Amino acid sequence: MVDLKSQYHKIKAEIDNAVLDVLESSAFINGKQVQEFADALSAYLGIKHVVPCANGTDALQIAMMALGLQPGDEVITPSFTYVATTEVVALLKLTPVFVEVDKQTFCIDANALRNAITPRTKAIVPVHLYGQPANMEAIMQIAEEFDLYVIEDNAQAIGAEYTFSNGVTKKTGTIGTIGTTSFFPSKNLGCYGDGGAIFTDNDELAAKMRMIANHGQSKRYYHDMVGCNSRLDTLQAAILNIKLRELDEYIQARRKAADFYDKAFANHPKIEIPYREKKSLHVFHQYTLILHNADRDGLNQHLTSRNIPSMIYYPVPGHKQKMFHTYNSSSYQLPVTDWLTERVISLPMHTELDDEQLKYIVDSVLDYVH
Numbered sequence: 399m400v401d402l403k404s405q406y407h408k409i410k411a412e413i414d415n416a417v418l419d420v421l422e423s424s425a426f427i428n429g430k431q432v433q434e435f436a437d438a439l440s441a442y443l444g445i446k447h448v449v450p451c452a453n454g455t456d457a458l459q460i461a462m463m464a465l466g467l468q469p470g471d472e473v474i475t476p477s478f479t480y481v482a483t484t485e486v487v488a489l490l491k492l493t494p495v496f497v498e499v500d501k502q503t504f505c506i507d508a509n510a511l512r513n514a515i516t517p518r519t520k521a522i523v524p525v526h527l528y529g530q531p532a533n534m535e536a537i538m539q540i541a542e543e544f545d546l547y548v549i550e551d552n553a554q555a556i557g558a559e560y561t562f563s564n565g566v567t568k569k570t571g572t573i574g575t576i577g578t579t580s581f582f583p584s585k586n587l588g589c590y591g592d593g594g595a596i597f598t599d600n601d602e603l604a605a606k607m608r609m610i611a612n613h614g615q616s617k618r619y620y621h622d623m624v625g626c627n628s629r630l631d632t633l634q635a636a637i638l639n640i641k642l643r644e645l646d647e648y649i650q651a652r653r654k655a656a657d658f659y660d661k662a663f664a665n666h667p668k669i670e671i672p673y674r675e676k677k678s679l680h681v682f683h684q685y686t687l688i689l690h691n692a693d694r695d696g697l698n699q700h701l702t703s704r705n706i707p708s709m710i711y712y713p714v715p716g717h718k719q720k721m722f723h724t725y726n727s728s729s730y731q732l733p734v735t736d737w738l739t740e741r742v743i744s745l746p747m748h749t750e751l752d753d754e755q756l757k758y759i760v761d762s763v764l765d766y767v768h
């Protein structure tokens with residue numbers, strides 16, 4: 399689905415030097431590159447604080463811990479997302495509440511969200527799925543009306559933008575109370591291992607999240623609260639420092655590949671191309687089609703037989719995962735989520751796709767669907 403090797407080769411000299419610098423300094427934990435990266439990312443995003451951590455799942459967990467959510471508090475998440483979004487809710491003994499997504503954007507449906515609110519609801523976790531921003535205007539209005547926290551799961555959408563009706567444009571992950579992201583290698587801004595970060599404009603929350611990520615430590619060996627150990631390695635920060643400079647170009651490359659696919663599949667009766675919300679800049683972490691009256695799993699196998707990877711993100715939605723059955727999740731009726739789960743298929747999407755590869759993929763899809 400991605401070609402990390404070709405991408406690395408284009409920036410090899412810089413990356414190799416940065417890695418060698420870290421090896422020479424031997425400051426493997428909390429070396430200066432970690433703060434340099436946090437500063438560069440906060441400038442890029444236009445947010446006051448970036449707290450680096452070990453991965454995108456920890457980022458969500460630390461965010462929820464910092465908000466002081468208590469066992470039994472309800473946290474609303476879409477069911478149509480990667481499991482990590484909801485898993486941390488359960489891990490912290492909070493109560494996950496699954497809601498529908500919008501059929502076009504694949505992101506949380508604002509009406510379903512409103513209908514799911516109860517007196518126990520404390521937070522909403524919109525996910526900017528596949529790189530398309532959720533409807534943040536509606537979500538922020540609801541959050542304000544019901545006094546709820548918003549944690550944006552931005553793992554798939556770093557660099558994406560959302561424009562409000564008053565004309566203000568913001569990067570996703572900087573709109574809610576807290577934003578989180580993952581630097582998993584295949585992400586739009588990926589490192590060469592695991593990594594993550596948390597963003598906020600709130601000084602108090604930022605200080606608390608830094609403490610939580612560092613064993614609840616206020617100063618060395620003085621632990622004020624229960625935390626965890628979640629750090630971004632210096633090596634990963636050094637790599638991310640270089641890759642962050644490329645991020646806008648990476649996004650352009652992904653959008654160009656998406657344009658190629660869009661053009662080839664537009665108006666096909668059996669293929670629905672990804673919707674592009676006019677208020678948003680979609681950064682195409684995934685290029686995901688909806689198939690109508692076509693054998694989706696058959697296409698998946700056909701592409702495999704032609705050496706083209708394709709993926710179903712995700713074959714089982716949250717409310718149907720065994721891990722959530724104790725929350726009575728199997729009783730949920732989420733027809734849009736179920737409908738999408740049976741029809742979506744993601745094609746290769748990365749920064750190194752050339753026209754020849756794209757044409758081969760497109761021809762293979764069209765051959766099968768015809």
Ligand SMILES: Cc1ncc(COP(=O)(O)O)c(C=O)c1O
Pocket residue numbers: 453454455456479480482483525551553554579580581582592593594
């Ligand atoms: C939407 C979403 N949330 C959270 C995560 C978790 O990130 P990580 O794998 O870095 O823990 C991912 C990554 O796969 C993701 O796609």
